[in-house]
Amino acid sequence: MSKRFYITTAIDYLNGQPHLGHAYEKIVTDVIARARRSFGQEVFFLTGLDEHGQKVQQAAQAEGQTPQAYCDALAADWKSFAQKLELTNDDFVRTTESRHKEFVQAILAKLQAAGEFYTKTYEGFYSPREESFLTDKDRLPNGTFDPAYGEVIKLQETNYWFKLGAQQNWLIDYIEANPAFIQPDYRRNEVLGFLKHNTLEDLCISRPVTRLNWGIPLPFDAGYVTYVWFDALVNYISIPAAHGDPACSAFQSASGQRPAAIELWPADIHVIGKDILKFHAVYWPIMLKAMGLPLPKQILVHGWWQKDGAKISKSTGNIVDPLAVIAEWGLDAFRFYVLRELDIGPDGNWTDASFKARYQAELANGLGNLINRSLSMLKRYRNGVVPARSDELAPEATKIIADTRALLEQSQLQAALLAIWALVTRANQYVDQTAPFKLAKDPAQAQRLDEVLYNLTETCRVLAVLLWPFLPGTATKIYAQLGLSDAPDKFSTAAWGGMQPGHPIGEPTPLFPRKDV
């Protein structure tokens, strides 16, 4: 048994429908998972939903439903959304599942026994809308609180707290000694800056059931449920435990069938958005250390999408509906745009105009045109039969294949797409330079035409393999049009020369129909 490459997304709050930001994170993670599988690694890709909390409880109440019924209905939409994005996730966690809840309780019981929690009465300001306690640090210069907090009230409440105070120094040392732990670098520096200039306050882990009952009951005090992070973050290990991962076995309850065990923990990559960095890079490592578990190898932090330069927001109607875009333009056009437009790290801006421009220039006129004219010429001039091997474009293709692999290993998805598009551009230029339509008119140029057609056909095949993690539907179509019956899902087959002379290709059909834009 060997450890799988284990990659996760954040689990989304179950209020409302998925939007562009959720879709982006899941697609990024899917591309990394597919790339690793294509390299021959065994992968486990986990995504899912964070279903507890006051907002869900209130939303359910407002609709006259039980929280569970409310969650079940919405979770079905989110699961089907994951399928529409063609995510290759191996499991889908819902924090309301008993496999998760029992595991959280086992951990809480163990940490309580180890003296990691204590009770404290807090008196101060509280934002019901944001479900959080506020301190003077949260005040604006004029003494009020940010309107985003809604009405701020005074509250006195006794809760359980997790001790963080003594943990700061080893975490700073760890982050400094492991540059890959938080990526990109500027996010890592942000965490280091935070840790060096602030004293960590202990983390509140509970809410009294009188105020919030849609949560996981504390196993040692029926008056409380656990609150937010001790529930949500633990999904990253509760699901490995449910799959029998020996790394998490110390917490497993004796009950329940154990499936064939797979080794997952520690995670190789947690993909998250910048807003939840502190929870993943500060609280989660400290929680794991208290549990005696190793830390994840990497926290990969992406930026936030805006639309037309403004915050995405349901209330103002400034949204991108991924499903509407997919219905009109196709899934791969959507996947391509978000991955090509935005590197993992900075914030991005969606505009319909730039979406259409990339579709037209890079997909329709770039990739689509290359595949279509290459295969159409092979059909027309050689009856669709692959000619003798020729290696004219091999050196350039081979370099781009190696570059793409190296970039994918670093999760540099945008740079990998740029490398792949260099080959698209080169091959389109090769058509213009060699002018096969002229060669075809001159019988003395028959061998030259064979060479050109081989180079083009083979480049199309190589491109399909390189594109597979990003645009799986398109890659599959290219293989089908090439008359190849296997899938383009093994990176090793990208090596130049895979196309066999004498092989009959299939029917060329446009991959990205031009639209009047």
Ligand code: MSP
């Ligand atoms: N439930 C918590 C995460 C718990 S992880 C143990 C949560 N949920 S969320 O639904 O608010 O956000 C889920 C993910 O979507 C986060 O990584 C967040 O950064 C990301 N995004 C939400 N809106 C986004 C954009 N506008 N743009 C890009 N990503 C965004 O936080």
